[in-house]
Amino acid sequence: MIMTHPGLPEPWGYLVWAFMLLLGLWSLTAKVPQQLQRRTLNLNDFWLTRPLLRFMLHSPWPLRLLKLVVVGLFLLVIVAGLYGTPIAGRNLATVLTWNIWWAGLIVSIFFLGSAWCAVCPWDTLASWMVRPRLWFGKINNSLDLKVPRYLRSVWPALLMFIGLTWLELGVGVTTSPYATALLSLLMIVLATLAMALFRNKAFCRYICPVGRTVGFYSQLAPVELRPIDTDICAACTTLECYNGSDSVDPCPTQLVMGTLSQNTYCTSCGNCVRSCPQENVSWRLRPPSYEAVADARPHWDEAWFMLGLLALTAFHGLTMMPFWEQWMTALAQQIGDSGQLLTSFSIGLIISLLLPVLLYALTIFVLQRLNGSKVGFRKLFTGMVFITLPLAFAYHLAHNLNHLVREGVGLAAMFLNPLGTGLEPLSMAEKHQRHFDMLISQDLLFTIQGLLMMFGFWIAIKVLRHRGQRLLPSAGWRLLPVLLFIILVNAFHLWLLMQPMIMRM
Numbered sequence: 003m004i005m006t007h008p009g010l011p012e013p014w015g016y017l018v019w020a021f022m023l024l025l026g027l028w029s030l031t032a033k034v035p036q037q038l039q040r041r042t043l044n045l046n047d048f049w050l051t052r053p054l055l056r057f058m059l060h061s062p063w064p065l066r067l068l069k070l071v072v073v074g075l076f077l078l079v080i081v082a083g084l085y086g087t088p089i090a091g092r093n094l095a096t097v098l099t100w101n102i103w104w105a106g107l108i109v110s111i112f113f114l115g116s117a118w119c120a121v122c123p124w125d126t127l128a129s130w131m132v133r134p135r136l137w138f139g140k141i142n143n144s145l146d147l148k149v150p151r152y153l154r155s156v157w158p159a160l161l162m163f164i165g166l167t168w169l170e171l172g173v174g175v176t177t178s179p180y181a182t183a184l185l186s187l188l189m190i191v192l193a194t195l196a197m198a199l200f201r202n203k204a205f206c207r208y209i210c211p212v213g214r215t216v217g218f219y220s221q222l223a224p225v226e227l228r229p230i231d232t233d234i235c236a237a238c239t240t241l242e243c244y245n246g247s248d249s250v251d252p253c254p255t256q257l258v259m260g261t262l263s264q265n266t267y268c269t270s271c272g273n274c275v276r277s278c279p280q281e282n283v284s285w286r287l288r289p290p291s292y293e294a295v296a297d298a299r300p301h302w303d304e305a306w307f308m309l310g311l312l313a314l315t316a317f318h319g320l321t322m323m324p325f326w327e328q329w330m331t332a333l334a335q336q337i338g339d340s341g342q343l344l345t346s347f348s349i350g351l352i353i354s355l356l357l358p359v360l361l362y363a364l365t366i367f368v369l370q371r372l373n374g375s376k377v378g379f380r381k382l383f384t385g386m387v388f389i390t391l392p393l394a395f396a397y398h399l400a401h402n403l404n405h406l407v408r409e410g411v412g413l414a415a416m417f418l419n420p421l422g423t424g425l426e427p428l429s430m431a432e433k434h435q436r437h438f439d440m441l442i443s444q445d446l447l448f449t450i451q452g453l454l455m456m457f458g459f460w461i462a463i464k465v466l467r468h469r470g471q472r473l474l475p476s477a478g479w480r481l482l483p484v485l486l487f488i489i490l491v492n493a494f495h496l497w498l499l500m501q502p503m504i505m506r507m
Contacts, residue, residue: 005505006324006503007404007503008444009503010452010499010500014451015496017452018459018496021456022492022493026485026488029467029481030479030481030482034470034471040289041289042287043286044284044285045285045286045287046286059272059275059285065271072121072126073126073127076127076186079095079099079186080183080187082094082183082420083181083183083186084180086422087423089425090506091427092416092425092428093179093422094417094422095179096176097413101409101413101506102406105403105409106406107212107216108219108399109403111395113223114223114270115225115265115268115270116213116216116223116269116270119213119216120269120270120272122206122213124189124193124210125193125269128194128205129197132144132197133251144198144199144200144201145200147199147201153204153208155208156208156214156304156307157303159208159209159211160211160306162209162210167318174342176506177506192209193205206255207255207267217265217267217268218308218311219395221265221266221294221298221391222395223265223290224290225286225288226288227259227265227272227285228259228262228283229260230282230284234280235260235282236260238280241260242277242278242279243274243278244256244258244259247277247279250276253273254271254273255268263293263297290461291392291461295461295464295465295469300384300387304387305383308391308394309358312491313354313357315394315401316354316397316494317355319401319495319498319499320354322506324504331343331346334346361487361490362383363383366382366484369386372482376474377473381473385472386466388469389462389466389484390462390491392458393491396454396455396458396495400450400454401503403450404503406441407442408440409505409506451499455492455495455496459492462488463485466481466485470484
């Protein structure tokens with residue numbers, strides 16, 4: 003018997019729909035402000051947060067301790083996956099990786115931005131092996147080659163993301179502790195190989211699908227690492243934030259703090275904070291939408307990654323619907339697929355990737371025609387694509403919250419027997435009990451999910467209005483095709499949330 007989570011109740015669906023329609027009508031008639039107001043709060047200015055912030059950022063030890071903890075958990079996942087029980091629901095490797103880490107990671111971005119990248123075990127282990135910093139100095143075993151031009155984009159990360167989705171949902175890595183451990187080892191190998199070949203951290207900037215997902219979603223985070231006084235950065239000639247110092251490594255993704263305007267490639271490692279001789283870098287709070295609305299610069303490869311995020315987040319939800327297996331079975335019968343139905347799944351994945359892209363391209367084509375082709379298709383394509391980011395992020399958050407609060411129960415007990423030795427599969431009674439032992443109440447979960455869908459739609463409308471004003475100053479109602487695209491995508495995400503969802507394991 004398949005166990006499912008209940009979907010978002012109908013009243014919440016009606017409420018979100020009403021919100022979308024009212025806000026959509028307002029967006030077509032209200033005047034767009036010529037300039038956005040940006041208010042930021044530097045955490046270094048508050049006496050309550052200043053000592054803690056200084057300790058966390060200027061001392062290397064807090065980050066080192068966090069890295070040790072995360073690496074220890076990561077190695078435990080590998081050991082449990084390789085030598086523990088094959089029962090996914092009883093093995094720490096699968097539960098911690100897919101129910102807790104992946105779900106919790108997306109939630110953490112909402113509050114902490116790209117903080118995960120600072121403690122990532124893949125990068126930490128690769129650094130320890132290739133560029134260890136010891137008490138007597140730093141050893142560099144890397145060839146320090148220049149990254150080839152064909153790799154200097156986020157296309158490798160997008161292809162990796164698609165490949166991992168195929169492994170996760172098609173091959174069934176999420177339900178196999180052994181395969182989860184092998185995938186974890188593969189990521190270490192890739193990170194280490196990239197660091198051994200190329201200068202800086204090419205894996206983090208160009209290849210890692212998790213890091214790039216975190217980076218793009220961090221455009222919507224309410225925190226940023228920025229200069230305290232921009233005039234000090236403007237007068238700086240040594241650029242320690244970029245080049246590093248005698249005791250601190252250079253920026254791993256080659257960012258200059260004085261010109262930094264977006265979180266996309268910042269890994270929150272803190273190197274710039276510790277290397278700046280003027281102590282001019284700190285964390286600050288900001289509006290959670292300003293970067294996606296105004297600051298982020300559009301690039302062709304990044305536009306495709308954002309579209310890939312939109313498509314793949316929805317695809318993850320779609321594959322957890324009870325009717326997905328019926329669709330795959332029907333398709334397999336038509337094409338003669340058998341066994342694990344990997345061919346049918348691959349076709350479903352390709353279609354799910356193509357449909358949003360084609361729909362978005364058609365939307366931009368109609369937008370261009372309505373506005374008399376004053377702006378080129380490629381410029382509109384990359385400029386407007388930021389509307390997809392809040393839509394994908396809001397749904398991703400709402401979907402992952404379901405897993406986190408419903409399937410994260412009992413994790414503490416699993417650390418007493420991480421390999422699941424001697425345990426039977428989860429009984430239906432235990433699965434039912436989890437509906438009553440949620441981390442938060444079900445009503446609160448539904449409230450958060452409904453508000454997230456409204457939040458994503460609201461930010462997408464802000465992006466549409468302000469980027470539309472910048473690209474097509476006299477467009478007005480002619481932005482309607484993009485508004486309809488936003489409504490259609492958010493409505494589809496809302497429909498997915500309202501369906502019963504199959505448990506991961």
